[in-house]
Every structure is written in structure tokens, then in C-alpha cells.
Amino acid sequence: xxxxxLSDWLLRHLTQHAFPSRMPNHRRVYEAxxxxxxxxxxxxGSRLPSTRNLATDLNVSRNTILAAFDQLLDEGYVxxxxxxxxxxxxxxxxxxxxxxTVNAPLESTSTHxxxxxxxxxSESPESQLNSHEVQPFTPGEDDYSRFPIxxxxxxxxxxxxxxxxxxxxxxxxxxxxxxxxSIADYLRVSRAVNLTLDQVIITSxxxxxxxxxxxxxxxxxxxxxxxNPCYWSARRVLEVNGLKLHPVNVDNEGxxxxxxxxxxxxxxxxxxxxxxxxxxxxxxxxxxRLILDYAQNSNAWVIEDxxxxxxxxxxxxxxxxxxxxxHGRVIYLGTFSKVMYPGIRLGYMVVPPQLVSAxxxxxxxxxxxxxxxxxxALADFIQEGHFASHIRRLRQTYxxxxxxxxxxxxxxxxxxxxxxxxxxGLHLVVEFDQAIDDVAVAQTASNIGLRVYPLSNYxxxxxxxxxxxxxxxxxxxxxxTHYGKLLAEVIQTTLKTN
Amino acid sequence: xxxxxLSDWLLRHLTQHAFPSRMPNHRRVYEAxxxxxxxxxxxxGSRLPSTRNLATDLNVSRNTILAAFDQLLDEGYVxxxxxxxxxxxxxxxxxxxxxxTVNAPLESTSTHxxxxxxxxxSESPESQLNSHEVQPFTPGEDDYSRFPIxxxxxxxxxxxxxxxxxxxxxxxxxxxxxxxxSIADYLRVSRAVNLTLDQVIITSxxxxxxxxxxxxxxxxxxxxxxxNPCYWSARRVLEVNGLKLHPVNVDNEGxxxxxxxxxxxxxxxxxxxxxxxxxxxxxxxxxxRLILDYAQNSNAWVIEDxxxxxxxxxxxxxxxxxxxxxHGRVIYLGTFSKVMYPGIRLGYMVVPPQLVSAxxxxxxxxxxxxxxxxxxALADFIQEGHFASHIRRLRQTYxxxxxxxxxxxxxxxxxxxxxxxxxxGLHLVVEFDQAIDDVAVAQTASNIGLRVYPLSNYxxxxxxxxxxxxxxxxxxxxxxTHYGKLLAEVIQTTLKTN
Numbered sequence: 001x002x003x004x005x006l007s008d009w010l011l012r013h014l015t016q017h018a019f020p021s022r023m024p025n026h027r028r029v030y031e032a033x034x035x036x037x038x039x040x041x042x043x044x045g046s047r048l049p050s051t052r053n054l055a056t057d058l059n060v061s062r063n064t065i066l067a068a069f070d071q072l073l074d075e076g077y078v079x080x081x082x083x084x085x086x087x088x089x090x091x092x093x094x095x096x097x098x099x100x101t102v103n104a105p106l107e108s109t110s111t112h113x114x115x116x117x118x119x120x121x122s123e124s125p126e127s128q129l130n131s132h133e134v135q136p137f138t139p140g141e142d143d144y145s146r147f148p149i150x151x152x153x154x155x156x157x158x159x160x161x162x163x164x165x166x167x168x169x170x171x172x173x174x175x176x177x178x179x180x181x182s183i184a185d186y187l188r189v190s191r192a193v194n195l196t197l198d199q200v201i202i203t204s205x206x207x208x209x210x211x212x213x214x215x216x217x218x219x220x221x222x223x224x225x226x227x228n229p230c231y232w233s234a235r236r237v238l239e240v241n242g243l244k245l246h247p248v249n250v251d252n253e254g255x256x257x258x259x260x261x262x263x264x265x266x267x268x269x270x271x272x273x274x275x276x277x278x279x280x281x282x283x284x285x286x287x288x289r290l291i292l293d294y295a296q297n298s299n300a301w302v303i304e305d306x307x308x309x310x311x312x313x314x315x316x317x318x319x320x321x322x323x324x325x326x327h328g329r330v331i332y333l334g335t336f337s338k339v340m341y342p343g344i345r346l347g348y349m350v351v352p353p354q355l356v357s358a359x360x361x362x363x364x365x366x367x368x369x370x371x372x373x374x375x376x377a378l379a380d381f382i383q384e385g386h387f388a389s390h391i392r393r394l395r396q397t398y399x400x401x402x403x404x405x406x407x408x409x410x411x412x413x414x415x416x417x418x419x420x421x422x423x424x425g426l427h428l429v430v431e432f433d434q435a436i437d438d439v440a441v442a443q444t445a446s447n448i449g450l451r452v453y454p455l456s457n458y459x460x461x462x463x464x465x466x467x468x469x470x471x472x473x474x475x476x477x478x479x480x481t482h483y484g485k486l487l488a489e490v491i492q493t494t495l496k497t498n
Numbered sequence: 499x500x501x502x503x504l505s506d507w508l509l510r511h512l513t514q515h516a517f518p519s520r521m522p523n524h525r526r527v528y529e530a531x532x533x534x535x536x537x538x539x540x541x542x543g544s545r546l547p548s549t550r551n552l553a554t555d556l557n558v559s560r561n562t563i564l565a566a567f568d569q570l571l572d573e574g575y576v577x578x579x580x581x582x583x584x585x586x587x588x589x590x591x592x593x594x595x596x597x598x599t600v601n602a603p604l605e606s607t608s609t610h611x612x613x614x615x616x617x618x619x620s621e622s623p624e625s626q627l628n629s630h631e632v633q634p635f636t637p638g639e640d641d642y643s644r645f646p647i648x649x650x651x652x653x654x655x656x657x658x659x660x661x662x663x664x665x666x667x668x669x670x671x672x673x674x675x676x677x678x679x680s681i682a683d684y685l686r687v688s689r690a691v692n693l694t695l696d697q698v699i700i701t702s703x704x705x706x707x708x709x710x711x712x713x714x715x716x717x718x719x720x721x722x723x724x725x726n727p728c729y730w731s732a733r734r735v736l737e738v739n740g741l742k743l744h745p746v747n748v749d750n751e752g753x754x755x756x757x758x759x760x761x762x763x764x765x766x767x768x769x770x771x772x773x774x775x776x777x778x779x780x781x782x783x784x785x786x787r788l789i790l791d792y793a794q795n796s797n798a799w800v801i802e803d804x805x806x807x808x809x810x811x812x813x814x815x816x817x818x819x820x821x822x823x824x825h826g827r828v829i830y831l832g833t834f835s836k837v838m839y840p841g842i843r844l845g846y847m848v849v850p851p852q853l854v855s856a857x858x859x860x861x862x863x864x865x866x867x868x869x870x871x872x873x874x875a876l877a878d879f880i881q882e883g884h885f886a887s888h889i890r891r892l893r894q895t896y897x898x899x900x901x902x903x904x905x906x907x908x909x910x911x912x913x914x915x916x917x918x919x920x921x922x923g924l925h926l927v928v929e930f931d932q933a934i935d936d937v938a939v940a941q942t943a944s945n946i947g948l949r950v951y952p953l954s955n956y957x958x959x960x961x962x963x964x965x966x967x968x969x970x971x972x973x974x975x976x977x978x979t980h981y982g983k984l985l986a987e988v989i990q991t992t993l994k995t996n
Contacts, residue, residue: 122857
């Protein structure tokens with residue numbers, strides 16, 4: 001097998017195959033080569049191309065190739081011969097061939113046998129982009145390389161040594177009490193949330209929090225108000241629970257219900273008042289009163305998703321909607337995956353007093369939470385002040401990236417693109433005129449290795465707002481100006497020719 | 499009080515509070531800190547942040563902070579300790595206690611505002627018993643005091659030290675690959691599951707596995723066959739997903755559908771063929787064929803919950819239903835919470851090849867799995883042989899307890915109670931005549947500190963089978979004979995007077 005042909009085969013596989021949207025590069029490359037081996041594109045005995053050549057051909061880093069090779073070595077698909085390279089040693093057994101044929105439909109994105117809701121739930125708008133790696137500007141990606149991992153390991157180890165058997169059990173009562181206390185203290189002071197620690201319930205993240213709200217507070221075919229545009233994952237979890245979504249437009253004061261909207265009585269109102277996702281708007285005081293009063297009068301529950309309130313860079317801190325609520329209609333949600341690391345799977349909800357027992361029981365019955373050891377380490381991390389200093393460092397880092405990106409994007413004003421100027425969060429939004437095809441712009445950016453999301457993917461109906469969502473948390477500080485200029489050029493070029 | 503949180507609080511206070519327009523900055527800062535002290539945001543004994551940090555956070559000059567601190571010192575709110583900073587010395591007053599009591603109504607168990615499905619999902623039959631602690635014989639409780647915790651901590655530590663950033667991410671691709679490989683190897687050999695490692699998907703436990711199946715493979719108002727009696731948590735997760743449950747009776751060959759049942763076409767068939775929960779029956783070969791053929795002909799999916807197959811004490815190993823399936827209709831579920839420890843929250847599913855992509859994506863989109871570090875440690879635990887030797891030890895321990903309990907319960911035959919005699923699992927079932935009130939018997943046992951569950955709680959309809967489910971995994975070996983005799987007496991006494 002000629003090496004260039006192999007590279008072509010791998011490239012085609014990498015771009016055509018529907019990988020999960022956030023699968024790391026080295027896993028994709030590994031997967032492609034493994035398939036090349038099992039499908040006899042690379043038969044037993046053939047030599048793999050050099051890592052350097054392969055890196056060039058596939059347009060990925062050499063480390064990516066090395067990591068993929070390591071995994072193939074570990075799993076016995078290939079063997080290294082000193083001084084002469086890496087060879088396929090995999091033998092085709094009959095069993096495996098048989099399995100392969102059974103497995104053949106794997107490649108297809110066959111949806112045979114999925115239910116209607118299953119079909120909807122297993123697709124995401126992000127995967128529509130043919131790009132196959134996390135790149136600068138991917139929204140929702142954080143730079144957890146700055147997480148103090150040695151310190152964290154020490155805190156965890158301390159609890160594993162202490163051998164408290166309760167920390168090995170599943171969690172029956174809303175989560176580890178000292179963690180709930182730390183969260184309550186933090187929210188009371190920092191977010192002006194009005195609560196006692198009983199109201200704090202630990203979940204395994206925002207998805208699970210929204211899921212629990214949808215199941216405990218609404219029934220199939222009930223209506224939920226969501227923002228238009230809206231956080232995609234929230235939308236999906238509500239839909240899979242059978243809720244009928246009613247999109248309410250967002251203006252520069254946040255969610256902006258009209259007389260028409262008020263007639264569509266919701267059971268749930270899902271909102272992101274501190275930093276609207278994705279547009280970034282802060283909900284005004286008046287609008288907050290309006291939403292709370294309406295919820296009280298129409299007997300609806302408000303789900304306040306305060307997903308990135310830790311990242312405020314200038315100006316006054318924004319208080320929570322929950323803190324203004326006089327009638328116990330707000331469920332407040334927060335997460336640790338953006339501040340700590342994504343795989344920690346810890347979030348929390350603050351529920352009104354009258355719902356505490358039901359939420360504790362429902363959480364246990366439906367989700368059987370556990371991982372109390374991690375909760376204990378996190379409680380220490382907060383109580384000993386590490387959480388605060390970690391946030392402080394992240395704010396500095398992300399604030400600097402934000403500033404540089406804003407600078408680099410300035411030129412796009414000349415083609416009529418508008419940059420959102422809110423002062424918190426982990427992403428910026430560029431707004432286009434309605435006539436612009438933002439999916440095409442995102443695709444063009446993706447072709448040169450910059451991953452941004454089209455704003456219209458988050459909207460409802462035909463006349464979605466157009467623009468780009470640009471995450472800056474993941475892009476390295478020393479490179480962000482360079483990337484930002486490239487992106488500005490893409491935007492300028494595409495908008496000019498339009 | 500953590501410094502950053504305090505800064506947020508102060509900033510909010512500084513911007514929201516209506517200060518006289520010409521009040522100098524240092525007076526405003528003084529006022530804000532004084533309030534933080536009197537409102538216990540900064541309780542007595544806590545250390546103030548450094549003037550430098552505070553100046554940065556509040557975006558004022560350091561002189562402003564110094565002037566504010568001076569005034570607080572003068573007025574006795576704080577004291578300076580040489581070389582160690584400034585501390586709050588203000589003492590708490592009654593005012594604060596009064597504020598605390600405002601929050602009291604927390605305890606109420608009101609269900610006001612829950613949805614219909616939420617009301618159902620937040621109650622459990624077990625909680626009907628007035629006992630609220632784990633006692634000997636509580637079904638579903640395992641003795642994880644035998645878990646080799648020091649070894650486990652070492653394995654975890656190894657991965658935290660290795661600092662592979664992928665282990666901090668959420669899990670995008672069905673779980674950590676080496677763990678999926680270990681599971682595939684184990685299941686292929688030990689449970690005769692027919693699979694490649696692609697088909698293994700790591701979940702956070704059986705609840706989440708069933709949840710994902712229900713959402714991806716069925717729609718609201720679809721029908722699901724369940725066993726009668728049935729594992730309670732499975733039933734609840736299916737119901738909360740809008741499935742209409744059709745109970746199929748269990749006889750001594752397992753699930754036993756009749757001509758009537760065959761006419762109620764299911765979309766899902768939930769079954770526990772290796773060790774029916776709760777009755778303990780093993781599904782016969784003929785019945786397995788029947789279920790598989792019916793599923794194939796009626797286009798239904800079979801969910802095989804193999805929840806405690808590791809605990810077989812005598813007789814031949816029971817193969818999985820999945821291993822007999824020729825048409826890819828079976829989703830096989832397993833869990834680690836019974837073998838490792840309950841809070842580990844790791845389970846797995848084996849899905850047919852054509853569903854692999856949909857399940858990987860659906861899992862990511864709906865549940866955002868993570869905790870890859872734990873998955874990595876578990877992969878080592880299995881690969882290095884600790885899993886196998888741990889299971890062997892548990893089998894010995896639990897087998898001995900089972901034997902002793904069977905002996906102690908022998909006398910109940912004299913009052914017509916029948917003890918199930920299957921040779922695997924972690925619980926025994928005592929069967930009564932229909933006329934017996936098994937809830938009352940369970941209550942009597944609970945009154946003397948023995949927790950068992952009434953069999954009728956797991957049944958459907960009016961004529962539920964009566965009996966007791968008796969877990970023996972949690973009762974200490976040296977005490978189980980004593981507890982067993984006590985339980986036998988309760989049963990004999992209640993059944994005689996009946």
C-alpha cells in the first residue's frame with residue numbers, strides 16, 4: 001500500500017465518518033488506522049508510514065499520531081521493530097471476520113430501530129460541521145490545563161486514606177453535606193441566592209439538573225418557554241421529556257415575552273439571565289420582575305441556568321434571579337465542570353423549600369447519584385480557599401484572551417458584523433445580517449482549522465438570527481491574536497462577497 | 499470566607515447600594531466591609547483579604563483600601579495581628595439569629611407543584627416502611643467493607659499522577675477504551691456475551707442504562723413488557739419515560755408470556771433471565787428462545803438486566819440471553835456497584851452493532867458522562883486480576899452467609915412458607931400463601947430491627963404474590979444465624995396467628 005493512498009484513505013475516513021463531536025483527534029486517528037488494519041487496507045506485515053509523514057498528510061500534530069500509535073501498540077494491532085518502523089501484526093481470525101460482517105453497519109449512521117425521540121436525542125447540530133477536532137474557538141471548551149491537579153490529587157487521597165465508608169455509598173440525601181454547605185455559603189454571598197443549605201442538591205451536572213426538573217415538575221405535552229436562541233443541550237433534554245417548546249425572543253434586555261407569548265401558558269420557563277446563552281445579554285431588572293411575576297401568576301416554574309457566572313471580567317457582579325424571587329418559583333442551577341474540569345460531573349441545584357424532599361427522593365430514585373469521595377474533596381477545595389484562587393487565576397487568563405480576541409476582531413465592523421460587548425462568560429458573539437449564511441461562514445472557518453458555531457443553529461423557526469459563537473477559553477493566549485486575525489479575515493472575505 | 503467571594507459580595511454592595519453621591523471611595527469601601535461584618539458575611543475570627551488583592555478586585559487604589567481598614571480598626575470591627583494580617587473581632591448579635599429562623603419551613607414534605615410523573619417518581623415502596631436505616635437483610639445492600647480500598651486508592655493515584663488530560667475530560671465515545679476492552683473480554687468468557695469492544699458502552703449505572711434504552715428505543719405511550727413481580731427501579735424509570743407497562747407473570751422457568759400477552763405488542767421487553775428479580779428464578783432455555791423469537795418477529799428490543807450474575811455459588815454458570823441472540827435484538831446491562839462499591843456509579847451496556855453510534859451520541863448528549871479517571875483505575879483493577887480475586891472472595895463470604903441463612907430459616911416450612919432454592923444472587927425469597935399480609939410481616943420484622951421487603955410491593959394488580967425478599971449480603975457472617983432465627987420466629991408467629 002502506497003503511503004499517500006493510505007493517507008487519502010485515512011483522510012476520507014476521518015472526514016466522512018460521523019465521530020462524536022468532541023472526540024479527541026488522536027482517538028479519531030487511532031480509530032481510522034485500526035479500521036484500515038481490520039479491513040485489510042493495511043494487511044498484516046505492512047509497514048505504517050512514519051509519524052512525521054502521517055502528521056503532515058493528515059494535517060494534525062505529530063503528538064496526535066504518536067498517541068494513536070501507542071494505543072495500537074498497546075492493543076496488539078502493530079509492533080515496533082527497532083530502527084525499522086512500525087508493522088501491522090494483526091491476524092485476521094475467522095471469528096473476527098464474522099464479527100466484522102455483523103458489525104459492518106456500524107459505519108452507517110443507520111437509524112433503524114431508534115424511536116422518534118431517540119433519533120432527535122442522538123443528533124447534534126455541532127456534528128453537522130465536517131470538522132473532526134477541537135480547535136481554537138470551539139464554544140464550550142475550557143482550558144483545564146490550568147487546573148491544580150497535584151493539589152486535587154492530595155485532597156482526594158486524604159479522603160481515600162480516611163476510609164469513611166459513607167463516602168463509598170451512593171448518595172441518598174441530596175449530596176455530601178459539607179459540600180452543600182460550602183456551595184450555600186458561596187451562592188449566598190457571591191450570587192445573592194436566598195437559601196439555606198437544605199435547599200442545595202448535588203447533581204452530576206446541568207443536564208441531569210434540567211432532566212430532574214423536567215420530570216418532577218412537568219408532564220408529557222406540557223409547555224416550556226425557552227429563549228430564542230437557546231442553549232442546545234437544555235432544549236434537547238426538555239424535548240426528550242416530551243415538553244412542547246415555545247421559543248421567546250431575546251432582545252437587549254434578555255428574554256422578551258410579548259402579549260402573544262403570555263397566552264401560551266408554560267409549566268416551565270428555562271432562562272439564562274446572567275449571561276444569555278448564546279447571545280450574552282444580561283437580563284434587565286424590569287424583565288426579571290416581569291418573568292418572576294408572570295411565573296407566580298401563571299403557576300409556572302422558572303429554571304435559572306447560571307452556567308458561567310464565575311467569569312465576570314469587569315463591571316458589577318450580576319445577582320441571581322433566584323435572589324429576587326419572593327414566591328419560591330425559581331430553581332437555580334450551577335455547575336463545576338467549567339471551573340474545575342469537564343469530567344468531574346458535579347453540578348448543583350437550589351430548589352424552593354417546599355420541593356426539597358421530592359427532589360432528594362426523585363434524584364435518588366431516578367439517577368442514583370454517588371461519587372461522594374469527589375464531593376468530599378471538592379468541599380475541601382472550596383473551604384480551604386483553593387476554589388477562589390483558582391477562579392481568580394482563570395478570570396485573569398480568560399479575561400486576557402477575551403481582550404486580545406476583541407482587538408483582533410475589530411476590523412469586522414467594516415463589513416457590518418457586530419461584536420457583542422458583554423463583560424462576562426467564555427464566548428463572544430458576532431452578529432450578521434439576516435441575509436448572511438452563517439453556517440457557510442462557520443464551515444469556511446472550519447476549513448482553515450477554526451471551529452466556531454453558527455448562531456442560527458441555536459434559533460427556532462425560519463428567520464433565525466445569524467452570526468457566530470466564538471469560544472475563547474480554549475485558545476492559547478500567545479496564539480489567540482493570530483487566530484483572531486485569521487477569523488476576522490474569513491468573516492470579512494465571506495461578508496464582502498455576499 | 500473566601501476572598502474572591504467576599505470581593506464579589508462587596509462589589510455588588512458597592513454598586514447596588516445608594517451611597518450619597520459625593521461620599522469618598524474609602525468611606526464606601528468601609529461601609530461595605532462593615533456591612534459584611536455585621537451581616538456575618540465575614541464572621542468573627544475570619545481574616546480580611548490583603549489590601550493589594552482587595553484593591554485589584556474592587557478596582558480602586560490601595561490607599562482607598564488602607565483608609566477603609568484604618569477606620570474599621572479605629573472602630574473596633576477588626577484587629578491587626580503583626581505579620582499575619584487583619585482579623586474580624588466583631589461579635590454576633592441577636593439580629594442574625596432572627597434572620598436564620600425565617601428560613602425554617604424547609605422540613606415540609608408538601609408535594610405541591612409536582613407533576614404527575616414527578617409525584618410517582620419521588621416515592622418508593624421501600625420508604626413506606628417506617629424504618630429508615632440499613633439493617634440486616636435489607637435487599638440491595640452489599641458488604642463493601644471487604645472492598646480492597648488501599649489497593650484501589652493506589653490505582654487511582656497512579657492515574658492522577660500520570661496526568662493524562664484526556665482523563666479529565668467528559669467521555670465522548672462510550673467510555674474509556676481500555677475499560678471497555680476489559681469488560682468485553684470478561685463478558686465474552688464469563689457470560690458468553692457475543693460482542694466486539696465497540697459494542698460496550700460505559701454508563702453511570704443500571705438506572706442510566708435503562709433510561710437511555712427507554713429514550714433511544716421507545717416513544718411516549720409505547721408498551722413495555724416487564725416481569726411480574728419486577729425490579730422496582732426499572733419499573734419506575736420506564737414509567738417516567740411514558741411507557742405503558744404490561745406485566746407478564748413469572749413461573750419457575752422465568753417470564754411466561756401467554757397467548758393474551760403476545761397480543762399486547764411491546765416495543766421493549768425488560769427481563770432478568772439469569773436471576774429473576776426478585777423471585778430468583780433462572781429462565782429456561784426454551785423460554786429464552788421464545789422471548790428472542792418473539793422479539794425478532796414483533797420488532798421489539800429486549801433489555802437483559804444481568805444485575806448480579808457474578809454471584810453464582812454452585813451449579814453451572816448461566817449464560818446470557820444476549821449470547822443466544824442471532825438478530826441483534828438484545829441490549830445487555832451490567833453494573834459494578836454490587837461488586838465494587840455502590841457509590842462508584844459505573845455500569846455498562848452491550849448494544850447491537852447497528853445501534854452503537856446512536857447510543858454513544860445519545861449518552862453524550864443526554865447524560866454527559868465523565869469520571870474517566872475512575873474508569874481508568876477500574877480498567878487496571880480488572881486487567882491486573884484484582885477484580886477476579888475480589889469476586890472470588892465475595893462469593894465465598896456471601897455463599898457462607900446464604901448457607902447459614904437457609905439453615906436458620908428451615909423451621910418456617912412448618913407454617914407453610916416456602917424458601918426459594920436458586921443458587922445465585924444476593925437475596926432469598928420466602929413465599930407465602932396469597933392470604934398472608936406480607937407488608938404486615940415485613941413491618942413486624944422491622945420493629946425488631948430486621949429489614950426485609952414484602953414481595954407484593956414488586957407485583958402488579960390485585961392478586962400479587964405474597965412473601966418476603968431477604969438480602970443476606972449485608973448481614974455479618976458471625977451474626978446471620980442469630981438474625982435468621984429471629985426472622986424465622988417472626989414468620990412462624992405471624993403465619994400461625996393468621
